[in-house]
Amino acid sequence: DAGITQSPRHKVTETGTPVTLRCHQTENHRYMYWYRQDPGHGLRLIHYSYGVKDTDKGEVSDGYSVSRSKTEDFLLTLESATSSQTSVYFCAIRSGSIEQFFGPGTRLTVL
Amino acid sequence: QKEVEQNSGPLSVPEGAIASLNCTYSDRGSQSFFWYRQYSGKSPELIMFIYSNGDKEDGRFTAQLNKASQYVSLLIRDSQPSDSATYLCAVRRVNRDDKIIFGKGTRLHILP
Numbered sequence: 001d002a003g004i005t006q007s008p009r010h011k012v013t014e015t016g017t018p019v020t021l022r023c024h025q026t027e028n029h030r031y032m033y034w035y036r037q038d039p040g041h042g043l044r045l046i047h048y049s050y051g052v053k054d055t056d057k058g059e060v061s062d063g064y065s066v067s068r069s070k071t072e073d074f075l076l077t078l079e080s081a082t083s084s085q086t087s088v089y090f091c092a093i094r095s096g097s098i099e100q101f102f103g104p105g106t107r108l109t110v111l
Numbered sequence: 112q113k114e115v116e117q118n119s120g121p122l123s124v125p126e127g128a129i130a131s132l133n134c135t136y137s138d139r140g141s142q143s144f145f146w147y148r149q150y151s152g153k154s155p156e157l158i159m160f161i162y163s164n165g166d167k168e169d170g171r172f173t174a175q176l177n178k179a180s181q182y183v184s185l186l187i188r189d190s191q192p193s194d195s196a197t198y199l200c201a202v203r204r205v206n207r208d209d210k211i212i213f214g215k216g217t218r219l220h221i222l223p
Contacts, residue, residue: 098160099157
């Protein structure tokens with residue numbers, strides 16, 4: 001599993017509330033990614049990080065922010081959750097120069 | 112044109128037969144190609160990657176790459192019911208933003 005954990009694994013929240021998802025890795029990988037996966041859309045990149053405090057936007061970054069203050073943690077925040085952000089969120093890391101491995105996922109429901 | 116295209120399926124294959132999964136990509140600058148397997152309710156699992164034209168074999172899996180045709184495929188020999196899953200094709204765009212772009216996946220169903 002490349003030493004990746006995500007928390008929480010499941011969350012139900014209400015529209016307008018802030019939500020933070022955490023990705024934690026134990027193997028000192030430089031690159032970390034947040035994706036969302038939705039039926040009909042596949043995996044889409046939200047934000048990624050190429051080092052501590054170095055982050056950049058992906059293709060669906062609106063409504064999301066990220067922070068990486070430590071190598072091992074990459075946080076994804078929904079400032080004000082909307083129903084369209086109901087999804088499964090996956091964190092991933094890049095191991096070496098090529099391979100990308102995924103965490104177990106967080107299922108988020110926004111009511 | 113979508114960057115990475117796959118037939119969504121489902122692709123039904125009898126047990127023991129060869130399953131052939133296909134993927135096309137639009138960016139000629141793409142240099143690394145990946146196949147992930149995803150079981151329902153689970154995270155994607157990397158099963159193969161290839162970056163040179165030709166074939167790469169790993170056990171029952173063979174990845175094939177044809178850069179001139181912008182085509183990558185995955186063959187699964189001696190298909191087993193445990194191979195039933197969604198298979199995601201992914202492409203890394205080196206020399207651009209180095210991001211991995213995923214196809215939407217092909218659902219494979221192995222018939223016992």
